[in-house]
Amino acid sequence: MRMFLISDNVDTYTGMRLAGVEGVVIHSKEHLKEQLEKAVSDKTIGIILITEKFSREFPEIIDDVKLHRRLPLIIEIPDRHGTGRKPDFITSYINEAIGLKL
Structure with missing residues (x-):
């Protein structure tokens, strides 16, 4: 299995x-x-790396693949401008998922 990148910028x-x-x-x-x-x-592609910009702009396209296919795995990565997530992203995610405040 190999990785494949879908990016919005050349860098x-x-x-x-x-x-x-x-x-x-x-x-x-x-x-x-x-x-x-x-x-x-x-x-032959097991992981698709996709920049976060696409996930923010076109969530319906990305979510459709994530929900209806087991493979390939889609991983959202930050680009050269950094991540679009809040600094406490992981803590917020845990709070929402299990209702436990950390």
Whole structure:
């Protein structure tokens, strides 16, 4: 199994290529759908890395794949601008998930 990157910027793509991860840089919703379908249908891809920007802008596309397929696993990664998450993201996630305040 291998990883595949779907990025919205060349810097993230270049960094991942240096680490040996293949991928694409895209800038439109249509191209995202096309490349995601192509990656999902490739049985050699086990993990799809996707920048958080796409998850924020097009959650319906990403969530559809996450909910209806076991593989490949979709991992959202921050890009060169940093993460869009709050500093206490993990604590908030635990509070929501189990109702325990940390």
